[in-house]
Amino acid sequence: MIAKSDRQLALWNIGISYIAFIIGTFCGLLQVFIRNDKLQLPKFLDYYQILTAHGVLLALVFTTFFIFAFLIAGMSKTLGSFGPRVRFFLWLGLWVTAIGTTLATAMIISGEASVLYTFYAPLKASGWFYVGLALLIVGTWFTSFALLGHYLVWKKQNKGKFSPLFAYMTVATLLLWIIACLGVVTTVLFQYIPWSFGWTETINVELSRSLFWYFGHPLVYFWLLPAYMAWYVVMPKIIGTDVFSDSLARFSFVLFILFSFPVGFHHQLTEPGIDSFWKFLQVVLTFMVVVPTLMTAFSMFATFETSGRKKGATGLFGWFKKLPWKDVRFTSLFIAMLFFIPGGAGGIVNASFQLNELVHNTLWVVGHFHITVGTPVAMTFMGVTFWLVPYLTGRTFPKYLQKLAHIQIFSWAVGMLLMSTAQHLLGLLGAPRRTAYSGYNGHESALEWFQGILSNHVTMAIGGTILFFSAMLLVYIVANLMFVTPKAATEEEAVEFPIAKSDTSHTAKLLENWGLWVGIALALILMAYAMPLTEMIQHSPPGSRGFIT
Numbered sequence: 001m002i003a004k005s006d007r008q009l010a011l012w013n014i015g016i017s018y019i020a021f022i023i024g025t026f027c028g029l030l031q032v033f034i035r036n037d038k039l040q041l042p043k044f045l046d047y048y049q050i051l052t053a054h055g056v057l058l059a060l061v062f063t064t065f066f067i068f069a070f071l072i073a074g075m076s077k078t079l080g081s082f083g084p085r086v087r088f089f090l091w092l093g094l095w096v097t098a099i100g101t102t103l104a105t106a107m108i109i110s111g112e113a114s115v116l117y118t119f120y121a122p123l124k125a126s127g128w129f130y131v132g133l134a135l136l137i138v139g140t141w142f143t144s145f146a147l148l149g150h151y152l153v154w155k156k157q158n159k160g161k162f163s164p165l166f167a168y169m170t171v172a173t174l175l176l177w178i179i180a181c182l183g184v185v186t187t188v189l190f191q192y193i194p195w196s197f198g199w200t201e202t203i204n205v206e207l208s209r210s211l212f213w214y215f216g217h218p219l220v221y222f223w224l225l226p227a228y229m230a231w232y233v234v235m236p237k238i239i240g241t242d243v244f245s246d247s248l249a250r251f252s253f254v255l256f257i258l259f260s261f262p263v264g265f266h267h268q269l270t271e272p273g274i275d276s277f278w279k280f281l282q283v284v285l286t287f288m289v290v291v292p293t294l295m296t297a298f299s300m301f302a303t304f305e306t307s308g309r310k311k312g313a314t315g316l317f318g319w320f321k322k323l324p325w326k327d328v329r330f331t332s333l334f335i336a337m338l339f340f341i342p343g344g345a346g347g348i349v350n351a352s353f354q355l356n357e358l359v360h361n362t363l364w365v366v367g368h369f370h371i372t373v374g375t376p377v378a379m380t381f382m383g384v385t386f387w388l389v390p391y392l393t394g395r396t397f398p399k400y401l402q403k404l405a406h407i408q409i410f411s412w413a414v415g416m417l418l419m420s421t422a423q424h425l426l427g428l429l430g431a432p433r434r435t436a437y438s439g440y441n442g443h444e445s446a447l448e449w450f451q452g453i454l455s456n457h458v459t460m461a462i463g464g465t466i467l468f469f470s471a472m473l474l475v476y477i478v479a480n481l482m483f484v485t486p487k488a489a490t491e492e493e494a495v496e497f498p499i500a501k502s503d504t505s506h507t508a509k510l511l512e513n514w515g516l517w518v519g520i521a522l523a524l525i526l527m528a529y530a531m532p533l534t535e536m537i538q539h540s541p542p543g544s545r546g547f548i549t
């Protein structure tokens, strides 16, 4: 069991993440109904406001706080408890992030920041929204540097040793986050804040979007990598085996540091002002960043098979039956992985220069991110919640709650399957995203426009409703694990933090040479971005004064 103060830090982070989850999922429910023309919002709310709250609270706030809770608990678990200085900065980071979040959310709720979670210029929010975002990032930096400091102290005390796999992966994730934030911090501080407070009249739109996506793509891997940590480090322990290959796991994380950045243009393929050569280069590099995911998929199947064979499985697929299907910690992660197969495949479609023309700015993309971040990542976090919260509170996870957890996981899967399939199909048929009204094509409303069984806004709404039910069930489970279930009286009752053994005897020393990997990453960033960003500044058209919805 880790130190009490470390547990409190992690619990506060989880608590805030689930508050954001409650509000965010409620806005999601409103969303599918507005899309369906079934609901008139009260006068003081509008579509873009709700959509902004949904995206910011779930994609940015829920994920970030949950991720830091997981990393904090795991770093304390694998490297020992935090010293006073590290602990101070972890608390400071928590509060600064929370204040930034509150400020940004207040601006959204008061209708001063209906700019969606990508806050694309020329949409303009109140300056305080951007200040809130800046504080949010600064807060996460305090936390990130504190955790890196904790790692450095451990390194000093354990000269020549490999860091435990969990800590290694944490460092990789934090480096990715810090380098990614440089882009968004630059645009928020030097473009959005001066513009929104009226110190400058106009904004260079293309530059702001490019700096955003320089951040926005690695952001999706900042969500994904902690889920991969659970897959690589936690999953083998749950199914009774060791990490399949320590060096493969570490190398896949290194590849994410290298290739997550020089690819942001794959979100801007339809935008003018970027020479197609640079788009093409970044599209090619996007296909490079698929490699570490395929390595992960290989490694996972190998883990399942090794575990199954240990338990006596024979034949090609005999191991499948030996997996612990009744253990919700396993089932949640397994379903999460399954969703990533179509999710990632859709990503390949998006990233293909020509196919992107068809799907860009349609509901297809919304379908894509609900089966990447909305299921593989989110469901992995749910699976982690089921043991992390009772581990931190010292409470039990009784059988009846485990049953509910199974229902929660399955209902999320069913809801998401319906909603995202409908979204993908509607997108292919041309239903736009990021817009309240989709009744064009000669029809009065979207209801007349799409009449298929799956290509239907009603199917999407049914899926969304099931998801909301599932989300509330999850909140009920979390509240119980935090405050209600009995404290574990014996060792057996206590819930563990599952960490699998990882054999470092064949791992290359080079893998922990962070300077080298960050250096190569920076070189790739320069190669992909230096020229096009310079061109955007030199040949910028007159900037935009902005629009307020």
Ligand code: HAS
Pocket: 118, 220, 221, 223, 224, 266, 267, 286, 289, 290, 293, 294, 297, 340, 341, 343, 344, 345, 346, 347, 348, 350, 351, 352, 356, 359, 360, 361, 365, 368, 369, 372, 373, 377
């Ligand atoms: Fe994405 C848009 C490309 C992964 C999240 N993505 C988004 C947005 C979000 C997001 C939030 O290139 C919307 C942003 C916005 O609001 O505008 N994405 C990719 C690619 C990958 C990818 C190439 N995305 C993710 C992950 C996310 C995420 C992960 C969150 C966690 N994405 C794009 C592109 C766009 C985009 C374009 C812009 C679209 C536009 O026009 O706006 C890759 O990382 C995916 C790699 C994964 C795989 C799948 C793994 C395969 C496995 C199969 C092995 C299994 C086997 C067994 C062989 C390639 C595991 C077979 C079994 C059977 C049952 C058949």
Ligand code: CU
Pocket: 216, 217, 220, 264, 266, 267
């Ligand atoms: Cu991307």
